[in-house]
Amino acid sequence: MSKKEKINILIVDDEEDFLKSISKSLEVRDFNVIAVNRGEKAITAARENLIDIALVDLKMPGMNGEETLLALKKENQWMEVVILTGHGTIESALSCKEGGAYSFLQKPCELDILLETLVKAYKTRLMNRKKVDAEKIKEILNIEASPWEILRRLKEIDSE
Numbered sequence: 001m002s003k004k005e006k007i008n009i010l011i012v013d014d015e016e017d018f019l020k021s022i023s024k025s026l027e028v029r030d031f032n033v034i035a036v037n038r039g040e041k042a043i044t045a046a047r048e049n050l051i052d053i054a055l056v057d058l059k060m061p062g063m064n065g066e067e068t069l070l071a072l073k074k075e076n077q078w079m080e081v082v083i084l085t086g087h088g089t090i091e092s093a094l095s096c097k098e099g100g101a102y103s104f105l106q107k108p109c110e111l112d113i114l115l116e117t118l119v120k121a122y123k124t125r126l127m128n129r130k131k132v133d134a135e136k137i138k139e140i141l142n143i144e145a146s147p148w149e150i151l152r153r154l155k156e157i158d159s160e
């Protein structure tokens with residue numbers, strides 16, 4: 001699969017071990033992963049790459065997750081941002097939602113749940129950005145296929 005056909009995921013987390021393991025899990029499934037350990041670096045990455053979905057840790061030194069979310073949305077309004085939280089801090093979670101976060105995942109998150117979230121977030125991005133016919137997306141989501149295959153087909157519409 002060429003780089004252009006892959007879904008670009010930006011992962012931002014100051015925990016190096018988590019960053020490595022999650023990046024690896026997604027790379028072997030054909031995502032193009034850009035992993036950085038600081039919010040500041042995430043902004044640079046978003047300027048240099050067309051990111052589809054960002055996974056952003058809430059608690060980081062320097063720019064925190066919420067500040068990173070706002071800056072990323074400013075760079076690219078169609079990017080969907082999923083916030084990763086270690087200890088479900090409800091207040092910050094709520095203000096992230098107001099700041100345009102797509103959803104939240106508790107760390108450590110199971111791969112299946114992460115994947116499900118990525119499918120939904122990507123679908124939302126596609127509908128918002130391309131104003132794609134909801135029927136067309138529904139058709140793809142109803143296919144009996146792995147989530148990876150579904151994401152691949154959604155990506156096809158995205159590059160049409």
Ligand SMILES: [Mg+2]
Binds near residue numbers: 013014015057059
């Ligand atoms: Mg952290």
